[in-house]
Each structure stands twice: as C-alpha cells, then as structure tokens.
Amino acid sequence: MKTATIYNSDLHFEHQQWKSELAFWKDELISFNNRLKELVSRWSDKDILMQLEHFQNEFILHGGVIEDLQETIEEHEMNISKHSDNHESMDVAMVKKHVQFREKMETQRQIYADLKKEFFRFLTKYM
Template identity: 45%
Template sequence: MEKEVIYNEDLHFEHENWQRELDFWEDELKSFHLRIEELINRWTDPMVLAEIEKFQNEFMIQEKEFDALKDQIAMHEKNMAAHYEKNEDVLNKTFVTQHLDFRKVLETERNLYYNLKKDFFRFMTKYM
C-alpha cells in the first residue's frame, strides 16, 4: 500500500483559503455591529434589547474565536516554514494529523457561524 504524500504547498494553500474565509467573516461581523447599532437606536422594548444584547455577545465570542483560529493558522505556517528551511517538503504525521483535526474544527466553526448569521437575519427581518 502506497503512502499518501502531503506537501507544504498543499497545506499552505488551504491555510490561505481559511485565512481569507476568516477575514471575510470578520468583515461581516463589522457590518452586523452596525446593524446592531441601528436596532438599538430603533427599539426601546426590553425584550428586543435583550435579544440584541445576546447577538452582541455572540458576535464578540465569534470575533475572539476567529482570532484564535487565525493564531493557530499562523502557528501551522510557522511550523511549515521551519520544515521548508530544512528542505523538508513533506511534513511529519503528527503535524498532518493536527492539520486534519484543525480542518474539522474550522468546519464546526463554519456551521456555528452560519447558524448565528441565519438567526441574526431572521431577527433583523422581524425588527428592522
């Protein structure tokens, strides 16, 4: 059975895509914060304001999570650069396993963020 070979450039490509996705999400959150401000100025009902606060908190949690994910990507890139400097284009099994685990983490985050956006859009449709 032939072993699968995974190269730095393949992982780097995926890291770049993840980075762009996280950057996009961060930009989206900036626009969501603007919408939140509009809602705060529009509503005085305590129930609506409590929902707004819930979304504010969830957006802040997401921002921190995005930063943490970006930090992990940067650490992976640093590790790959160290291998590259040693002329090691193929990574060790542990690092590849970490990369595959991170891929799952990002997929979970993608789903969580998608559901948060969906809930927020429903909320805005109701109260904008």
C-alpha cells in the first residue's frame, strides 16, 4: 500500500483558504447586525422583536465560533512552522488534527449556511 505524503505547504494553503472564509463570515455578520438594527427601529411587535433577539444571539455565538476557529488555525500554523525546520511533510498526528479541523470547518460551514437561510427567509418576510 502506497502512503501519501502531505506537505506543509498544502496545509498552509488550506489554512489560508479557511482564514479568508472566516474573515468573510465576520464581515457578513457586521452587515447582518446592521440589518437587525434597521428592523428593531421598524418593528414594535413583541414576536418579531423576539425573533430579532434570536438572530442577534446566533450572530454573537457564531462570531465567537469564528474567533475560536481563527485561533485554532493560528495554533496549527505555529506547529507547522516549528516542524517545517526539519521536514517538508507533516507527521501523522498533525495531519490527523488537520483533518479533524477540516471536518469542524465543514460542519460550521453548514451551520452558518443554515443560519443565513433562516435569516434571509425572515428578512423576506419582515423587510
């Protein structure tokens, strides 16, 4: 059985992609929160205000998740740089961590996409 070699540069490239995606999400959350402010000033109905609070809470939570993900990427980048002095390729444990983080990113990507769909449906109804 042939063993695949995973290079530090490949992991770094994926980290850069993730960092860009997380930065985009962060910018989107700013826009979404601005939209919430507009809606709060338009509506006084308690049910709608409760839904707005729900979205505000979700956006705050997601912002925290983004920061955690960014921190994890930075930690992994530091580990890569420590190992890159000796090797161009990663050891099995580091690659396993990377794959687990990739799965975490994929899960978060789906959670965020679902939240956006829910928010856009809400905006369509109440804007």
